[in-house]
Amino acid sequence: MIKRRPSIMTVIGQVPLGGAAPIVVQSMTNTDTADIAGTAEQIRSLVRAGSELVRLTVDTEAAAAAVPHIRDQLAQAGVTVPLIGDFHFNGHKLLKAHPACAEALAKYRINPGNVGRGAKRDTQFAQMIEVACTYQKPVRIGVNWGSLDPELLTRMMDENNALPAPRSANQIMRAAVVESCLQSSRRAEELGQAHDAIVLSAKVSGVQDLISIYSDLASACNYPLHLGLTEAGMGSKGIVASTAGIGVLLQSGIGDTIRVSLTPEPNGDRTQEVIVAQEILQTMGLRSFMPMVIACPGCGRTTSTYFQQLAQDIQSFIRHRMPHWQATYLGVEDMNVAVMGCVVNGPGESKHANIGISLPGTGERPVAPVYEDGQKTITLKGEHIAQEFQSLIERYIARTYPERNSCTH
Numbered sequence: 001m002i003k004r005r006p007s008i009m010t011v012i013g014q015v016p017l018g019g020a021a022p023i024v025v026q027s028m029t030n031t032d033t034a035d036i037a038g039t040a041e042q043i044r045s046l047v048r049a050g051s052e053l054v055r056l057t058v059d060t061e062a063a064a065a066a067v068p069h070i071r072d073q074l075a076q077a078g079v080t081v082p083l084i085g086d087f088h089f090n091g092h093k094l095l096k097a098h099p100a101c102a103e104a105l106a107k108y109r110i111n112p113g114n115v116g117r118g119a120k121r122d123t124q125f126a127q128m129i130e131v132a133c134t135y136q137k138p139v140r141i142g143v144n145w146g147s148l149d150p151e152l153l154t155r156m157m158d159e160n161n162a163l164p165a166p167r168s169a170n171q172i173m174r175a176a177v178v179e180s181c182l183q184s185s186r187r188a189e190e191l192g193q194a195h196d197a198i199v200l201s202a203k204v205s206g207v208q209d210l211i212s213i214y215s216d217l218a219s220a221c222n223y224p225l226h227l228g229l230t231e232a233g234m235g236s237k238g239i240v241a242s243t244a245g246i247g248v249l250l251q252s253g254i255g256d257t258i259r260v261s262l263t264p265e266p267n268g269d270r271t272q273e274v275i276v277a278q279e280i281l282q283t284m285g286l287r288s289f290m291p292m293v294i295a296c297p298g299c300g301r302t303t304s305t306y307f308q309q310l311a312q313d314i315q316s317f318i319r320h321r322m323p324h325w326q327a328t329y330l331g332v333e334d335m336n337v338a339v340m341g342c343v344v345n346g347p348g349e350s351k352h353a354n355i356g357i358s359l360p361g362t363g364e365r366p367v368a369p370v371y372e373d374g375q376k377t378i379t380l381k382g383e384h385i386a387q388e389f390q391s392l393i394e395r396y397i398a399r400t401y402p403e404r405n406s407c408t409h
Helices: 036-049 061-076 091-097 099-104 119-134 150-161 169-190 207-220 235-251 272-283 306-328 346-352 385-400
Strands: 009-012 015-018 024-028 053-057 083-087 107-110 139-144 198-203 225-227 292-295 336-340 355-358 368-372 375-380
Touching (some): 024 272, 036 053, 036 061, 036 272, 091 099, 091 119, 107 119, 119 139, 119 169, 139 169, 169 207, 207 225, 235 272, 306 385, 346 368, 355 385, 368 385
Parallel strands (some): 139 198, 292 336
Antiparallel strands (some): 009 015, 368 375
16 A cells, blocks of 8 residues: 655645545646636536546636636536636736635645746735735645746756756756745745645656656655646657656655646547546556456457457446446445456456456357356347446446445435
């Protein structure tokens, strides 16, 4: 079992973060926040997929004015997800000018690298913290090495160059990211922000940099940490890179909330980043979100694509049915389903799952035994195996997992 790094707990809206709370999945909209209906709809979609916190861009007067209306539309639809305002450059002005926005948001994200330049930086940072204190809102101090405070970096580079054995530029860059987080959090507390109302993040785009920086940050403070590989990329590259970096840190007990920053395909589904984040946590045994489908990869014994189609159909069926099951039954998210492709490992893997099916491989008899809790219960055959197996899953769940309503009496 992974031992979590000790951290203080803060609360974002009604969502506990840090401490012994479960690791939280969050996402971010990519709509124009001024588009109230479009942004509210995307947030609903992200929440349906499982996002527990949603961040949205607040960069203009129109966006700031839209935030309370978005919150109200969501509430009317029964969606109470905490909204996080992502501020850069002009956040101090927008929060002051739009108190309804400041009140509607559950947390403010502040980037110390672009909150202001020169003498204005400290003043504008203080103005944002003042608003956070007024409305009793937690803040995420989110350092990104793409917008790292140039004055801090230059000073640390100069100090390093004066050493007899200077470190590499990359090492100083990593140290500067950590220092920016720690300096800004100390300053926020000096200005009145509560210690348990601060979350830190240190976003970089390189996996080894991410692991090094967060390891140093975790040993230097007890704030909750938000993990994520920024600009992770598209498709398999973004998924693999995010999983590699986040997974190593989670295995070390580091991280209280995660976001997988995938670049969506053109017209792609924004909810993919939520699904990947859930799957990272579930495959590592840290949380359960929905039944896991164990599927055979296929080989020369399975030249038919039938079992591949069945595995895809079962995965889609489970994701479609999960909202109903989760609302109706307790513990169904811990279920394992096996969809296997031949006699070599099919029966054994199916027996290890809660419910599994072993399809015939090339040249095998055209029958598919089904196993429930290690015991063979039925053999399916014919053209409707997929539909029959889905019905068996439904019956297994209804028979195995207690109904939520019955547990309240």
